[in-house]
């Protein structure tokens with residue numbers, strides 16, 4: 001079973017708009033609502049692959065009830081932590097030329113009792129988890145060291161941890177040696193405090209994260225592909241993609257693909273790349289089913305193209 005922990009879930013609202021004109025009333029041409037938050041999306045992708053998953057998340061207010069309903073409709077097993085504050089709503093504005101602007105709310109503030117209940121729920125649900133995926137930003141009330149504490153507790157209980165977060169929460173958790181961390185290019189650059197211009201720069205940054213404590217680094221480099229750097233070596237994976245529809249949740253789909261395939265080595269990287277490529281070709285944060293995957297379009301190599309200049313460099 002793959003357990004996911006999303007301390008700051010969201011009701012994801014996507015509005016399709018012709019274009020963004022600041023200061024104007026913009027009429028949306030379409031809208032959709034998805035249960036969101038990075039760990040929630042990982043659970044949706046794991047469930048879409050037919051594997052068992054449980055999603056732990058605080059839920060509160062009317063948006064929280066809607067998230068619970070939407071997850072129920074999708075057949076996702078949830079271990080909810082009831083909280084007094086309302087679950088946030090995150091807005092995505094999708095322009096017809098493919099540009100997507102996202103507004104992520106801070107989320108409710110968790111009280112001391114709610115924080116404890118969240119940790120206790122994770123502990124209770126961890127028993128038959130092969131992996132615990134801890135994902136996304138932290139809501140107010142959780143210190144940047146919260147993920148570090150979670151990783152330490154989960155390791156003590158014998159579980160493996162995948163961590164997808166950024167900034168101080170990522171840096172603080174590294175010292176507890178998470179089994180894999182999954183930064184995107186921006187998060188990787190932020191963690192090492194340097195720009196990334198080439199694939200080789202990303203490999204160096206990933207190695208630095210390993211020196212800081214990560215056992216393995218699965219880095220998503222957007223249109224450029226993905227990197228896996230672990231004690232067994234480094235691999236680079238990429239896929240042919242016909243047309244990008246939405247990259248919301250593509251990183252979460254990749255992480256799910258990686259964990260479903262064992263969470264280690266080039267086969268798991270190939271599965272991560274296949275899941276990420278399938279997700280960007282689906283609308284909103286729709287997660288791919290096995291029928292959406294195209295493994296033949298994926299290439300994984302141990303000959304990392306270090307000199308390749310990134311299409312989307314991070315300055």
Ligand SMILES: O=P(O)(O)OC[C@@]1(O)O[C@H](CO)[C@@H](O)[C@@H]1O
Pocket residue numbers: 008010012035036037038041090104135136137138248249250251252285
């Ligand atoms: O604010 P965070 O926690 O960093 O990210 C939240 C979020 O942007 O991540 C998911 C996509 O990865 C969305 O479902 C959700 O809205």
